[in-house]
Amino acid sequence: MSRLQRVAGRDPRAGFRAERRDCTTAVPQGLLKAARRSGQLNLSGRNLSEVPQCVWRINVDIPEEANQNLSFSSAERWWEQTDLTKLIISNNKLQSLTDDLRLLPALTVLDIHDNQLTSLPSALRELENLQKLNVSHNKLKMLPEEITNLKNLKGLYLQHNELTYIPEGFEQLSNLEDLDLSSNRLSTVPVSFSSLSSLIRLNLSSNQLKSLPAEISKMKRLKHLDCNSNLLETIPPELAGMESLELLYLRRNKLRFLPEFPSCRLLKELHVGENQIEMLGAEHLKHLNSILVLDLRDNKLKSVPDEITVLQSLERLDLSNNDISSLPCSLGNLHLKFLALEGNPLRTIRREIINKGTQEVLKYLRSKIKDDGPSQDSVTETAMTLPSESRVNMHAIVALKILDYRIIELKEMVSDVNLSFNKLSFISLELCMLQKLTFLDLRNNFLSSLPEEMKLLIRLQTINLSFNRFKMLPEVLYHISTLETILISNNQVGSLDALKMKMMENLSTLDLQNNDLLQIPPELGNCVNLRTLLLDGNPFRVPRATILMKGTAAILEYLRDRIPT
Incomplete structure (x- = not known):
């Protein structure tokens, strides 16, 4: 009966018919009814400029059905239904949230990403059960101190805002496991961060950090640290003592030396591409016993x-x-x-x-290699032999015109497929079932299209389509968010969609040399993650060769300057 007691003391104005009518327009009653049963309400993408009162008061007010004297079945008795625990109001036009947020104290998930919020209400502190808060892609310039009261918070997502500092007391979020602060304006990381002892994943990429505090090494559970795209010149040696660290991203900084990692025995991926590293010595490698991926591209080695x-x-x-x-x-x-x-x-x-x-x-x-006997690594292997390791090499099989190979039998192990220098005119859908595939080489074939099903390759990082018959960049590539490298030189590509390409946030290398591009869309200049853009050998008039010779950064800047305002 506690629900009845709460309702008895509610604001009498809450039942005004005009208010209910407005709410029904923004949020269908059927959606609210379902939310009372499930405890979950999704209002994403509804063009909302404010959150309707009926949402804040969903656990307080008597439902519209009850006011209409409808009979309730045993499964629909509103006074027995659950409190709201998950609220999604992302992809709207919200500029602020009211303190009515406190009327939803049972929330465990609050997702308000992709809005226009410049601040968060102080009532946030009353959501003591909150475990996940997503406020990414907004316009926050600061965080309220009340956020430090969310002691049960496990996931906090603040990427793509305008934050310049982190409030005092942030270390009180002792249960935080996943913290994303990427794409903000942070110039320092508080030393107090070291007290976030439960943190497993920390993303600080695309900020203005010139250094990391040595105390960050006290995060004993941290597995994933992303510091890409900052201004780091050195890494504190204490970082080498992070025993749980598995993934370390330091791309696009100003590092001149590769750090040593004597205690990082579990480190599997080290990304230090696009820095100024001049030397790679034995001392840098001897402790990387578990390393699977080593990225040293675009340095001075x-x-x-x-x-x-x-x-x-x-x-x-x-x-x-x-x-x-x-x-x-x-x-x-x-x-x-x-x-x-x-x-x-x-x-x-x-x-x-x-x-x-x-x-x-x-x-x-x-x-x-000068050796007395045959190398232990030399293995007689035919092109169609079932591989014992996680790669399939069908390179230069002169007679291969179609791919009719029971690749599905290998879908749990294959990560690298080479089908180059053949006569393939289409790709078998079986290839699209290799969900662990990261590298795919299809150059020197007769391909003119790719199947839509390739978007199932959710781990694909590199695809080589050079020397084929493509007349446009295959549409499916825009939907593979993990792609880092697209090589499609020496085709007949005449157009590309720069707006869709901007959404490919991981794409860093795009080779479009020797195609039929008559113009380069200026919007391509907004693809700021591109570090290698190759355009030589196309019939466009601008950018001129003098710009192309200056490199990718100069090309992108030139294109951005030509975007219509």
């Missing part, structure tokens, strides 16, 4: 040490766009699935070998 062979778990190595002139032959003994070497002045390996892909390069390097 001149050599790779022989000691790289200690990385026996390494699967992906990106050395593209450095100053490397030769590679150690011992590199061939690694079990790499992907090796990127583009953009280096290599003199010891012929370009035609590099163009054939990772396995051909490794095979060539192994052949150069």
Whole structure:
């Protein structure tokens, strides 16, 4: 009967017919009725400029049905129905929230991302049961101190706002496991962050950080640390003591030295591309026993040490766009699935070998090793042999015109597929079932389209479509959010959708050389995550060659300046 007691003391104005009529227009009564049963209400994308009162008072007011003297079945007795625990009001036009938020004390999830909020109400402190708060993609300039009262909060998502600092007392969020502060205007990280002892994932990318506090190493449970796109020149040595760290992203900073990680025995991915690192030494590698991915692209490396062979778990190595002139032959003994070497002045390996892909390069390097006996890594393997490892190599099978291969049998293990230099005119839908696929090489075929089902490749990072017959960038690629590299040179591509490409937040490399582009859309300049954009060999008149020669940043800036205002 507690619900009845609450209703007895409610605001008598809440039942005004005009108010109910307005609420019905914004929120259908059927939706409210369902929310009283489930405890969940989704008002996403309804063009709301404010939250209707009936939403705040859903657990306070008598439902419209009761006022109409309707009979309730045992399953619909409103006074026995559940409090609202999940409220989604994202993708609207909200500029503020009222203190009526306190009328929903049972909320565990509040999702208000993609609105126009500039502040949060102080009543937020009364949501003591809240476990997930998503306020990303708004216009917050500061956080209310009351947010530190949310002791049960596990996930806090504040990315894409205008925050310049973190309030005092933030460390009181002792149960916080996932914190996203990316794409704000933070210049410092409070030392008190070290007290967030439950934190597992911390995203600080796309801010203005020049340093990290040494105390961050006290986050003993932290597994994922993302500091991409900042102004970091050094990393505190204490970071090497983070024993639980598995993923570390330091791309697009100003690092000149690769840190050492003696205690990070679980580190699986290290991304330090697009920095100013000049040297890679044995001391930087010897402790990376579990490393699977090492990204060193777009640095100033001149050599790779022989000691790289200690990385026996390494699967992906990106050395593209450095100053490397030769590679150690011992590199061939690694079990790499992907090796990127583009953009280096290599003199010891012929370009035609590099163009054939990772396995051909490794095979060539192994052949150069001076050894008394055959290499243990040399394995006689035919093109159609069922692989024992997680790659499928059907490179240069002259007779292969279609892909009719029981790839579905390998869907739980395959991450790397090479179908280059064949005569494929279409892609089998079976290929789209490889949900662990990260690298796909389809160059030098007869392809002119890709199946829509390829959007199921939810882990795909690199696709090579060069030397095919595409007349436009395949539509499905815009829907693969994980893509980092698209190589589609030497086709007949005449257009691309810059607005859709802007949504591909992970895309950093786009090769459109030698196509039929008559114009480059200025909106492409808004794709600020692009670090390598190759446009040579197209018939467009602008940007001129002098701009292209200045590199990607200059091209993007030029395009942005031409966007109509």
